[in-house]
Amino acid sequence: MRNVLREWQAELRQTFTGTRGAVPGWVPRLEEGDDAGYHLPGSAVWAVHGSMTTIVAGIRALLMQALHPGALAGVQDHSRFREDPLGRLAGTIRWIFTVSYGSTSAAHEASGFVLRLHESVRGDYVDAHGIARSYAANDPELLRWVHIAFTDAFLSAHKIWGRPIPGGPDAYVREWAHAGRLMGVDSPPLSEAEMREQLDSWYRAGDLRSDERVAEIVAFIRNPPLHPSLRPGYKMLFAAAVSSLEPKYRDMLGLRAPRLGPFPLPVRFGTKVTLAVVGVALGGVRPGGxxxxxxxxxxxxxxxxxxxx
Structure with missing residues (x-):
């Protein structure tokens, strides 16, 4: 039984960190650097990103980002998400944690690395209005969409399953704007209301689209190639991400809030339990703080x- 548990923990770490060891090699390097970085203890960013709610948020962010045809084209044309979805996830986690906890030089270096990878991500797509367009991953509009979808997802998940945020939701949006600027976003939103207004502006303008390509991505996110031991927990986390979405976006994605017949499933409680178990296994945030x-x-x-x- 003990060997089975160790194997499960190793698979879990491999999924979220890219290594079966207890700590990825890049984590100790966050100790390096000659300044405090962009975010400090007691900050809203540390509160949100130090919580296990980020797992649900990551799933929600992927679902939301798929609704922009330009962002979706870049993922489908250039990303190796089908062949190496866990590698892509581990890379994203490394960037998030480096910007959150690293020195300013580490944050700039990590963001510059991602931007350099984006330089070759170019192509053509048909937008939601039927107009043929070119896209580039470093295009300011696409960067803004990704940043806002990310911020919305992490804030929304934490408001449901996390603890109070120092300074409130506005503080998180304002602090994480540093990450947006590092990635080339001009004047990112600085409050929750401003962030949601910009997010909904794409919806009102009809710039988002749901089609067979979105359905393909949603199907992949719903059932990724995880180790069998991780699938039951992932089903709960996926249900949590779906339940956290605003109904209009959930409808566009062709998803429904989890129900058993006419009754809603107890997703909030099940998710809290699942996140606690994952936290213990990863050696991260645990009961007791x-x-x-x-x-x-x-x-x-x-x-x-x-x-x-």
């Missing part, structure tokens, strides 16, 4: 530099 390894590395850097940590 133990911090994850990325935050521990960041605090060691801060103490070395003379900051209270």
């Amino acid at each position: 133990r911090m994850g390894p990325s935050e521990q590395a960041a605090r060691r850097r801060l103490r070395r530099l003379g900051f209270a940590a």
Whole structure:
């Protein structure tokens, strides 16, 4: 039984970090650097990104991002998500945690690496109005869409399953705007209301689209090639992401809030339990508030530099 549990933990770590070991090799390097970074202990970003709610948020963000035809074309034409979905996930997690917990130089380096990868991501697509267009992953409009869909997802999931955010939701949107600027987003939103207004502006303008390509992506996100031992928990987390979506976006994606006949399923409670189990297995946030390894590395850097940590 103990060997089965260890194998399950190893598979879980491989899924979310890209390594079967307890801590990915890049995490200890967050201790390096000569400044405090963009975000500090007690910040809204540390509160949100140090929570296991980020797992649900990641699924929701992928679903939302698929609704923009330009962003979807870039993923389908250039991403290796079918061949190596876990590698793409691990890379995204590394960027998020580096910007959240690393020094400013580490955050710039990680963001620059992603932007350089994007330089070759170009092609053509038909927008939601039937007009043929060219796309580039570093196009300001597409970068804005990805940033806002990300911010909306992480904030929404945390508001449902997370603890109170220092400074409230506006503080998280304002602080995470640093990440948007690092990725080339001009004047990212600085409040929850501004963020939701910009998100809904794409919807009102008819710039989002649901078609067979979106359905293909949704089907893949619903049933990714995970180890069999991880699938029951993932089903709950996917249901959580779906339940957290605004009804209009859920309808566009062809999804429904989980129900058993006429009764809604207890997704909130089931998700809270699932996230607690995953947190223990990953060695991250645990009952009692133990911090994850990325935050521990960041605090060691801060103490070395003379900051209270």
